[in-house]
Amino acid sequence: MGWGRVICSGCLGMLCLIPMAWISFSFLDLTGSVTGGLITNLNDAIASLGSLLGMGVVGGILSFVASAFLGLILILLFPIHWCIFYRPDDIMLIISVVLPWILCCTITSALLAHSPRGGIHTSLAIGIGYLIPAMVVYLVIPFIPMIGPIIGGVVDGAVSGLTDLPYLLAVFTAILEGCLVGAVFGGFIGSLKYKPTDGTAQPKVKKSKGKAEDAQEPSLDSSKLCPNCKAKLVPGNEFCTNCGSAIKAK
Numbered sequence: 001m002g003w004g005r006v007i008c009s010g011c012l013g014m015l016c017l018i019p020m021a022w023i024s025f026s027f028l029d030l031t032g033s034v035t036g037g038l039i040t041n042l043n044d045a046i047a048s049l050g051s052l053l054g055m056g057v058v059g060g061i062l063s064f065v066a067s068a069f070l071g072l073i074l075i076l077l078f079p080i081h082w083c084i085f086y087r088p089d090d091i092m093l094i095i096s097v098v099l100p101w102i103l104c105c106t107i108t109s110a111l112l113a114h115s116p117r118g119g120i121h122t123s124l125a126i127g128i129g130y131l132i133p134a135m136v137v138y139l140v141i142p143f144i145p146m147i148g149p150i151i152g153g154v155v156d157g158a159v160s161g162l163t164d165l166p167y168l169l170a171v172f173t174a175i176l177e178g179c180l181v182g183a184v185f186g187g188f189i190g191s192l193k194y195k196p197t198d199g200t201a202q203p204k205v206k207k208s209k210g211k212a213e214d215a216q217e218p219s220l221d222s223s224k225l226c227p228n229c230k231a232k233l234v235p236g237n238e239f240c241t242n243c244g245s246a247i248k249a250k
Contacts, residue, residue, distance in 0.1 A: 006121045017104040019068060020101075022067050022071055024099055076174055077162070077174055082163055108122050114193050120186060123182040231243065
């Protein structure tokens with residue numbers, strides 16, 4: 001799997017993670033799980049916001065986008081190990097954080113990967129694709145005039161209060177752990193599509209007529225055969241050892 005294809009599959013996987021995050025946010029109450037019940041039913045509130053404003057289809061689209069990106073932010077902030085250490089009895093929290101990565105890597109690998117290595121590379125490309133902008137944005141925020149340092153402090157304080165980790169470490173571990181779990185399933189899907197015989201068939205070598213003729217055994221010289229019984233003569237004998245006929249010297 002070439003690097004160009006890995007990058008393309010990573011970009012597609014990044015897009016695929018957004019609706020997977022929406023599923024986790026809307027149906028598994030991701031917000032309520034990560035906040036320990038402090039904030040609940042936020043998904044229902046966002047879903048009903050469009051209808052309350054009377055925006056119809058546009059409101060539904062905005063509700064989907066808002067839910068998907070909120071779910072994505074939470075998935076990228078909360079590491080799997082944090083869920084296991086701090087909420088080991090909350091199975092729904094672990095499922096809501098892990099499931100989007102599994103679905104995303106599985107679907108993307110099923111579409112684009114053709115080997116176990118391809119599935120693993122695709123999953124890692126998705127994680128790296130999210131890790132780079134998440135870190136770049138944080139490093140750029142302090143340089144925003146006037147409000148940059150304030151926003152940076154708020155982000156650091158909020159993330160540290162929720163995860164007990166600084167922002168960069170929380171994002172790095174959350175994305176790394178998520179894409180590694182997804183890589184297990186991506187590699188498995190790639191192994192199902194792997195065909196080791198592809199491209200290994202050896203071309204048939206055609207033997208030329210001249211070589212075929214050269215491979216044939218040379219015919220016996222008629223001068224070495226008995227003129228009477230056609231038996232092979234023994235060099236130096238004056239008579240045929242088979243029929244006794246005299247052999248004329250040449």
